[in-house]
Amino acid sequence: MGPPLTPVVSPRHAVVCGSSMAGLLTAGLLARHFERVTVVERDGLEDTPLARKGVPQGTQTHILLKRGMDIAAAIFPGLMEDLQGVGAQALDMAADGAWHVAGVWRKRVPSGVTMYSQTRPLFEWRVRSMLAALPNVRILDRHDVTGLLHVADGTRVTGLKVRAPGSTEETRLEADLVVDASGRGSRMPQWLEALGQPRVEETRIQIDVGYATRLYRIPPGFDAGWKSLIVSAEFPTNRRFGTVIPVEGGRWTVTLSGWLKDYPPTDEEGFLAYARSLAQPHLYEALKQAEPLGPILSYRFSHSQWRHFERLPRVPEGLLVVGDAFCSFNPIYGQGITSSALLVEALGECLRKGLDGLSRRYFERAGQLLKVPWALSTTEDFRLPELADMRPPGSSFLYWYGERFQRLTATDDEAVRTFMEVMHMLRPPTSMFSPRLFWKALTSRPVSAVLPPAPKPLPVHVSKAA
Numbered sequence: 135m136g137p138p139l140t141p142v143v144s145p146r147h148a149v150v151c152g153s154s155m156a157g158l159l160t161a162g163l164l165a166r167h168f169e170r171v172t173v174v175e176r177d178g179l180e181d182t183p184l185a186r187k188g189v190p191q192g193t194q195t196h197i198l199l200k201r202g203m204d205i206a207a208a209i210f211p212g213l214m215e216d217l218q219g220v221g222a223q224a225l226d227m228a229a230d231g232a233w234h235v236a237g238v239w240r241k242r243v244p245s246g247v248t249m250y251s252q253t254r255p256l257f258e259w260r261v262r263s264m265l266a267a268l269p270n271v272r273i274l275d276r277h278d279v280t281g282l283l284h285v286a287d288g289t290r291v292t293g294l295k296v297r298a299p300g301s302t303e304e305t306r307l308e309a310d311l312v313v314d315a316s317g318r319g320s321r322m323p324q325w326l327e328a329l330g331q332p333r334v335e336e337t338r339i340q341i342d343v344g345y346a347t348r349l350y351r352i353p354p355g356f357d358a359g360w361k362s363l364i365v366s367a368e369f370p371t372n373r374r375f376g377t378v379i380p381v382e383g384g385r386w387t388v389t390l391s392g393w394l395k396d397y398p399p400t401d402e403e404g405f406l407a408y409a410r411s412l413a414q415p416h417l418y419e420a421l422k423q424a425e426p427l428g429p430i431l432s433y434r435f436s437h438s439q440w441r442h443f444e445r446l447p448r449v450p451e452g453l454l455v456v457g458d459a460f461c462s463f464n465p466i467y468g469q470g471i472t473s474s475a476l477l478v479e480a481l482g483e484c485l486r487k488g489l490d491g492l493s494r495r496y497f498e499r500a501g502q503l504l505k506v507p508w509a510l511s512t513t514e515d516f517r518l519p520e521l522a523d524m525r526p527p528g529s530s531f532l533y534w535y536g537e538r539f540q541r542l543t544a545t546d547d548e549a550v551r552t553f554m555e556v557m558h559m560l561r562p563p564t565s566m567f568s569p570r571l572f573w574k575a576l577t578s579r580p581v582s583a584v585l586p587p588a589p590k591p592l593p594v595h596v597s598k599a600a
């Protein structure tokens with residue numbers, strides 16, 4: 135993709151390291167502000183929806199929250215239509231999906247939150263195609279970023295050093311702005327230390343989450359009353375989670391996952407046995423009817439990590455960090471791409487004041503923004519007794535209320551809609567604490583977890599009182 139590398143010097147040139155979701159969204163935004171944008175990617179990129187080495191998580195189920203899709207579509211107008219054209223499935227997880235959580239099935243009501251569901255390689259491919267079509271963007275694949283260019287005292291970054299495969303020579307890629315979107319394994323902390331910066335503080339939450347994912351053909355005429363199915367874990371007794379999500383090509387992407395090294399097996403028998411051990415049997419029952427379309431692929435995610443670039447006393451000018459390189463969340467909550475998109479949106483706002491002081495403005499803003507998705511995912515993880523000593527003050531109340539709120543979603547339309555909007559990052563989590571919802575959660579009669587037998591039909595709601 136793109137002609138061979140020649141050194142570039144331009145007054146309005148931005149370079150982005152990494153062409154995964156954070157890098158693509160960043161480059162799309164920067165293309166509106168800079169004369170030229172160059173994206174440097176280590177992998178070779180094909181004009182097809184293929185999983186690739188640099189994004190090993192790409193074979194696993196990815197859901198794209200509505201807020202993330204809205205930002206992506208604002209950067210790339212026509213993206214949603216484009217995705218639908220290649221088979222992405224429009225899905226309202228409240229109306230179309232069955233979701234078992236906290237011992238109840240959520241009520242099935244239209245939430246107004248429609249997401250698009252597709253495999254991760256398809257999404258990345260379509261966004262990359264739209265980016266590559268921009269006249270001022272060049273995607274330089276098969277090139278490795280090996281370090282930063284900077285002024286002598288390290289206070290400003292002026293570009294990237296890049297190397298072609300098989301070459302020992304580094305080429306200088308000069309730029310007015312450098313954005314690191316190279317993912318969890320980013321070497322930015324080491325590169326900054328080499329510039330005389332202190333070590334970037336890092337918060338890590340060891341969760342040892344395991345994923346196993348397989349594609350299935352949706353059984354012809356399948357009608358269990360749902361298009362997507364989620365069976366949530368029930369801490370502390372059940373640490374296993376399962377999802378069935380429809381994607382392009384009449385397929386399901388089915389993922390099983392577990393916390394704290396409760397890894398789902400990748401052999402046929404073990405995978406089914408794990409599916410059977412979820413809090414509800416519906417996923418297992420559905421799989422028994424479906425034709426597998428490939429191998430069971432696994433991924434292990436040891437820890438969530440937040441590198442606190444926002445705490446550096448003096449970030450060099452001309453340098454930003456986005457996406458997983460900054461903050462990488464427990465994937466089970468589906469926040470990664472949307473959080474990257476939020477950072478990109480913030481970058482766009484910070485750019486309105488120009489390049490002077492941009493790094494400081496951006497990192498301060500980003501540090502604030504990341505607090506919400508980080509709190510949403512870590513608070514849930516801290517419910518595990520093994521992580522109890524990491525719980526922040528007030529957690530007991532949150533867990534007590536959260537449980538009541540989730541149970542309220544079995545019977546209450548407003549609670550379902552509010553939950554969906556919070557989950558999709560369209561409203562702040564405090565929305566779940568409105569006086570009316572609070573009162574309802576407190577006074578509603580707890581619903582029973584007793585359900586009719588699997589697989590169909592799933593109840594629209596559970597009405598039996600405990």
Ligand SMILES: Cc1cc2nc3c(=O)[nH]c(=O)nc-3n(C[C@H](O)[C@H](O)[C@H](O)COP(=O)(O)OP(=O)(O)OC[C@H]3O[C@@H](n4cnc5c(N)ncnc54)[C@H](O)[C@@H]3O)c2cc1C
Binds near residue numbers: 157
């Ligand atoms: C199992 C799993 C499931 C997930 N599920 C979801 C989900 O449901 N929803 C969701 O929103 N998010 C999910 N995520 C998170 C999501 O994958 C990431 O947040 C998203 O891809 C954004 O990451 P990124 O672009 O910052 O980095 P990455 O996706 O890691 O990409 C980094 C890119 O940089 C390139 N690169 C790295 N180093 C260099 C270098 N030195 N030179 C040149 N190129 C380089 C790599 O080749 C790669 O292309 C999941 C993650 C995992 C692990």
